Ligand code: ADP
């Protein structure tokens with residue numbers, strides 16, 4: 001047994017960094033070389049086809065058959081020139097990963113010979129038999145077909161010898177079975193609603209896009225150690241392991257110099273990312289040992305999400321080449337920092353304005369404040385569904401845990417803006433404003449520093465923080481597909497902006513107030529209504545839990561209960577009322593989430609049970625037996641009095657080990673019984689609740705005994721790599 005652990009370690013020590021061969025040192029020379037972007041379209045498509053695609057991209061339209069044929073011809077020429085033999089529709093099912101089914105270009109030609117073919121028909125639509133993807137009951141097996149349809153706004157790219165076409169994935173009856181379809185709808189809702197509000201300030205605005213920069217945190221573990229940990233292999237997190245005497249206490253890993261082997265991995269995956277047009281820019285060591293982060297330059301939301309999914313895929317692939325495993329799990333190790341995926345989000349207009357960036361004059365600043373306050377109000381009103389969008393089994397170990405945002409969703413804006421909002425709330429009245437009042441208000445907001453970015457205080461403990469020219473949604477988990485949180489956030493803001501327009505227009509029409517006054521009045525109302533969600537203090541503190549409760553902000557730790565908030569009247573209003581989901585789609589999505597949760601706890605419970613009984617208990621017994629033998633020998637050699645003195649400590653250890661073993665066996669059996677009971681419960685919500693309340697707590701309890709044993713049992717026979725090895729060997 002120990003042989004496995006030590007041979008794994010020997011393997012790690014013998015590794016040299018893999019040499020990376022970059023195609024060229026200058027990134028701009030090969031950036032996007034495997035992407036069929038506008039430049040390549042212009043080169044490979046007819047003038048007419050190019051115009052059509054460009055328009056389709058800008059207007060979010062799809063192509064007709066003839067147009068698609070023209071595009072397909074050019075696309076095929078480009079792809080074959082790059083050695084491509086296959087194509088696939090690339091989509092985001094509700095599994096957290098991406099899916100692909102490859103087809104060759106080859107077909108049998110008229111004379112029976114093999115020819116390469118790629119038509120517009122297969123470019124824009126495909127019909128995978130996708131009956132094994134989670135659908136939450138939408139798709140019956142007799143209508144197992146799903147459709148994928150090209151999302152023209154995300155460019156086609158090449159991985160290896162395969163042409164990948166980003167697509168949406170819908171059922172035969174037209175319901176969304178993926179993340180992309182509703183995301184595109186939410187973004188188009190945001191566009192519509194935000195443009196209408198922008199019109200108050202600038203008539204030239206006719207398009208608003210959501211922008212997103214995704215910071216990706218991850219752990220790296222050597223492959224040999226990974227293979228020696230069945231829990232990492234099967235559950236993606238360690239289900240046991242005593243804390244290392246030293247881990248992150250000294251903060252000596254954060255921003256430290258990047259280890260050579262890791263650097264070589266980073267350079268390699270960055271290079272692969274550049275080829276695919278992913279603008280990764282920042283890399284650094286994170287707080288926990290062996291934890292790292294990479295962040296790209298922000299992009300349009302849909303593209304940013306596609307790129308993040310692709311990036312995770314690339315990282316996993318490249319890591320294997322370097323004999324690493326990359327862990328995207330939110331909490332692979334207990335007791336130290338987990339990993340998040342901070343969603344830096346804002347909105348930008350076709351006129352080049354960032355709507356969450358203060359402007360140069362009172363007018364643009366009023367626009368900035370309008371969007372800022374509407375986002376705050378949206379987060380206040382949709383607090384619970386926002387949490388639902390980030391909550392799942394793996395993230396539940398991180399949220400509220402070590403150095404991670406709590407399960408209370410609050411907004412941080414910094415002292416400067418807090419004062420500004422208070423000022424508006426105090427000074428604006430329902431009565432008609434005097435010219436002097438108006439001037440005072442406008443002067444006030446005219447002074448917002450243009451580069452608030454440098455003046456914002458940072459609060460790392462907030463789940464939703466304003467960081468100078470964007471919001472940072474930090475509760476999103478590192479393994480997540482960001483679509484889930486982006487659908488809800490963009491839909492909520494769109495819904496809110498629509499309401500804002502109505503409220504302002506009503507005051508203009510009914511009360512005859514001018515536009516600015518009406519805007520101020522509505523903003524004041526929203527600020528007062530959202531006060532409870534604004535929190536500047538320490539989100540990690542116990543006091544905040546108490547205060548949040550007094551403020552009426554909910555704090556739901558239970559995963560199924562959190563998820564159920566997708567279905568409140570308010571959430572339905574925002575997600576269904578605006579046409580992003582149908583009732584059936586939303587309900588089935590929630591169903592999928594419950595099932596995912598149950599299955600993940602089930603897997604963890606099984607893995608832990610097996611490891612406990614097959615690895616840990618026998619090892620502990622072995623060590624206990626050697627102690628017993630030792631005690632017996634002492635008895636033979638020494639007289640009674642001497643024996644008592646010498647064997648006392650050993651006997652105590654034997655009893656302790658024996659107690660832990662009995663407890664482990666008892667708890668594992670109880671856990672199995674609870675699983676059996678839970679498995680026959682009707683209804684996925686109730687079953688998930690049973691797993692949350694009756695099964696999940698055993699994971700912690702059992703591990704406590706195992707971790708205690710780890711400290712007692714002879715290091716040489718302990719069957720699993722320990723935290724100090726997993727975290728410090730590379
Ligand atoms: P920090 O760790 O200090 O928060 P990073 O540099 O790691 O910052 O990440 C910041 C992210 O925010 C980057 O991806 C960046 O491109 C993104 N970002 C900057 N401005 C915007 C914006 N207007 N909209 C969306 N994302 C933005």
Ligand code: MG
Pocket residue numbers: 215342472
């Ligand atoms: Mg950040």
